[in-house]
Amino acid sequence: MAARRVPAATVAIDGQAAAGEGKAPRTERGRRTQQAILDAAAQEFGERGFHDASISGITRRAGVALGSFYTYFDSKDAVFRALVTHMSSQVRDHVAPGIRAAKDGIDGERAGLAGFLGFVRDHKEIYRIIDESEFVDPDSFRRHYATTAERIRQRLTAAAERGELRADVGEVHAWAIMGMNVFLGLRYGVWDADLPADDVAATAAAMLRRGLAVQPD
Amino acid sequence: MAARRVPAATVAIDGQAAAGEGKAPRTERGRRTQQAILDAAAQEFGERGFHDASISGITRRAGVALGSFYTYFDSKDAVFRALVTHMSSQVRDHVAPGIRAAKDGIDGERAGLAGFLGFVRDHKEIYRIIDESEFVDPDSFRRHYATTAERIRQRLTAAAERGELRADVGEVHAWAIMGMNVFLGLRYGVWDADLPADDVAATAAAMLRRGLAVQPD
Amino acid sequence: MAARRVPAATVAIDGQAAAGEGKAPRTERGRRTQQAILDAAAQEFGERGFHDASISGITRRAGVALGSFYTYFDSKDAVFRALVTHMSSQVRDHVAPGIRAAKDGIDGERAGLAGFLGFVRDHKEIYRIIDESEFVDPDSFRRHYATTAERIRQRLTAAAERGELRADVGEVHAWAIMGMNVFLGLRYGVWDADLPADDVAATAAAMLRRGLAVQPD
Amino acid sequence: MAARRVPAATVAIDGQAAAGEGKAPRTERGRRTQQAILDAAAQEFGERGFHDASISGITRRAGVALGSFYTYFDSKDAVFRALVTHMSSQVRDHVAPGIRAAKDGIDGERAGLAGFLGFVRDHKEIYRIIDESEFVDPDSFRRHYATTAERIRQRLTAAAERGELRADVGEVHAWAIMGMNVFLGLRYGVWDADLPADDVAATAAAMLRRGLAVQPD
C-alpha cells in the first residue's frame, strides 16, 4: 500500500502558497503542530477519502486535541485545499529534474511519465487526493490540470521551435499526453505495478515520438 | 449545465443488469415510478455530487414521497451503482455505431473519440457520475475502465492483425488512448466546447495514426 | 428450538374472544386467510419480538399481500392482543385436564407445573409473547396473570376447605406458586431442559406440600 | 409512579463494570454530564419503555444537547445495557445487608424478599427496565437472573450444611424462590401495595420454612 507517511517537506506550508489556507503559526511549537496535522490529514484523506475522513480522525492521528485543528485551519475544506495545492507542486517538483535532463522534447515527456509513475507508486494517497479534488474543490482540480497541460504545451512548442516536432503541436496534444499519463499512472502505478515504470514510459514515448515527429506526412 | 433529462432508455433497468440493484416493480405503475426515481437520481447526483445529493432531493425531483425511494432501491449507494452501471453501457452504446462504421482501426478510434465528446457535451452529469464512482463505488469504476480499455486493446490488436498497425500494440497503448479520450472529453466536452468535437478527434487521431502506423521505424 | 408452527387450533379466533380484535371474515376463504395471518404472526412475534417483527414479515410468512393484513386486523397491536388472549387460554386448556385428574390439591399444582413445563418446551414462542405483553399490551398481561393467580387461589382455598391444606392459604400463596411456575418454566422449559419436567414438578410440589400442609404448626 | 430520581450511586459508571458501555469522561464536567444522561435514561426507559423511549427524550430530560448523548454512549442499546448492569447490582446491594443480619437461612430469605419489595416500591422503573431486558438485551437478563438464583442456591446449601434445612435443597428450590420473589414483587410492589411488605414476606417465609425444614418427612 505504499508509504503511509508523507515526508514533512511534501506538505510543508511554505510562505505564499499557504496564504489563506493554513493560519500562520507564531511559534516553533505551533509550526510543528500544524505540520503534524497536515501529515495526518494526508493519511486520513488518502485512506478514507474526503467525506469519510473526519477531523477527529485527523487530530487523533496527529496526536493533538480536536480543538487544535481549528487553531491552524479554518475548515475541513481548507486543509484539503492546502493539501491539493502542495501535492500538486510536489508532483511537479519530483518530475522536473528528469525532464530537464532529457536529450530532447519527447525524451522529456518520457522522463516525465517515468517519474510520475514512480511517484504515484510511492504516494498512492496523493493520487487519490488530487483526483478527488474534482468533487471537493473543483478550482484546485482545474488549476492543477490546467497548469500541468499548459507546461506540457510549452515544452511541445519549444521542441517544435527547435525543429524536433511538427509545427502544429498545441493544446490538444498537451491534454492528450496528460490524460495518457494520468491513466497510465492509474493502471500501472496505483492499480498494479505489473510492468516496470520505464517500460511503460518507453512504449508511450515511442508512440508519441512517431506521432509527433516532424518527418512523416 | 447541459441536458437535465436522461433519456428513459439510459437508465432503464433491464433484466439482468439491474439484478441486485433496483427491486423489480410488479406493476406498470411501479415501473414508471422506479424510472422517475432513476431519472431524478441522475439529475441530483450530476448536479450536486454523491455526498451533497440527498434522497429527499431525489424524491422531490421525482415527485414521489420519500418512502417510495426505498420501495425501489435499497440505499443511496444502490441507486448510484445502478446509475453507473447503466451509464457505462450507455456511453458504449452511443459510440459503438460510429466505431463500427469506420474505415479502418484508427478511424474507429477517431470516431469513438468524436462520439464520446459529443456524448459528454450532452450528458455532463454522466461524466461526473462515472468519475465520482472512483470514490463511491470503486468496483464499478474499475470495471468500467477495465472493460473500456480491454475493448480498445482488442480493436487495436485486430487492426494489427489486419496489417494496419504495428504488431506491438497492446494494453499500454489502449490505456494511453483511453486516458487521452477521457481528458480531451473533460477539456473539450465538459469544461469548454471551444473547439469542434470533430477537430479535436481528428487531431488526436492523426497523432495516433502516425504513432501506431506499421511503416516508420 | 421447538415447534415453529402453531397448530391452527392454538390461535383460532373463536367467537367471543375475537370480538374487537380480529375482524370477522365473511367467507370461508376469508377465514383461512385470517388464520394464516395469525399463525404467521405467532411465528414472527415469537422469533423476532414485538418491535422487530413487521407486518410485512407476517404477511410474507402467511403468503398473502401486505394490504390483506388490514382486512383482518386493525393494527399491529391488535394481532398481538388477539395472540396473547388466545395463547393465554391455550396454556390453561393444556394444563387443565392434568389438574382435574389429580389426587389432591397439591398434586393438582404438581400436575399443573409439569403440564406447563411440557407446554413451554414445545411452544417457546408463546412464552415469549406472553412475557412481552407486559410492555406491549399491559392490560392483557395483567389480565393473564391476575386470572391465573385467582384460579390457583380458588384451588388452594377449595383444598383447604377439604381439610387438605392450612386454612390461611390465600392470594400471597397463589402468587408465590405462580411466580415459581413461571421461573421454573423459564429455567427448565425455555432455557435448558436439563432436568425431566416431572422431576422439577415433583421437587417443587414436595416443598409446597410440606409448606402448606395442615399439620405442622 | 415512584421515585423519579435514581441515586447517583445507582448508575455510577465505576471502573470495570462500565468497560465498553459508557465512554469514560476525561473531565469533572464530563462526569457530571454523563451522570445526568444516565439518570435521565433511567427515567425515560422506566416511563416509556425501551422502544418508545427516544434519545432526544433522554437528552431533553438531562438538559443537554442531542449530540452530547453520543459523547458518552455508543447507542441506545449501550445506555440500556449500562443501566441494567448497574440496577442489577443495585438491587443486590440493597437487599444484602438485611440478608446478612438474619437469624438463620430462611429468615435471610424473608429479609431478602422484604427488602426487595421495599426496593421495587421505590424504584418501579428499575423493575421494568430489568424485565424488559429480556427482549432488549437477553444476555444481561440471563446474567441477572442466573446470578441471583445462584446466590440463593448457595445460601440454601450453606443453611443445609448448618443443619437448618433439608439436605436436598438445590437449584430448583433456588429458582422457585426467585420466581416467587419476582412475582410477589410485581403484585405487591409494583401493582398494588395493599399489603405491608413485611406481612407478604412473613407469609412466604413461613411457607418456605415448613417446606424446606429438615424435620418432617
Added chain:
DNA sequence: AATGAATGAGAGTTCATTCAT
C-alpha cells in the same frame, strides 16, 4: 496554544398504515 466537552442541523432509513386498482 491546547484541550475536549457541547452543540444541533441534517442525513439515511424503517415501517405501520392508507389508497388505488
Added chain:
DNA sequence: TATGAATGAACTCTCATTCAT
C-alpha cells in the same frame, strides 16, 4: 377479497464547528 404501491412521520446516529477552561 386481494394486491402492492404510496405515504410521511419518526428515529437513530454523525460530525463539522464553537465554546469554556
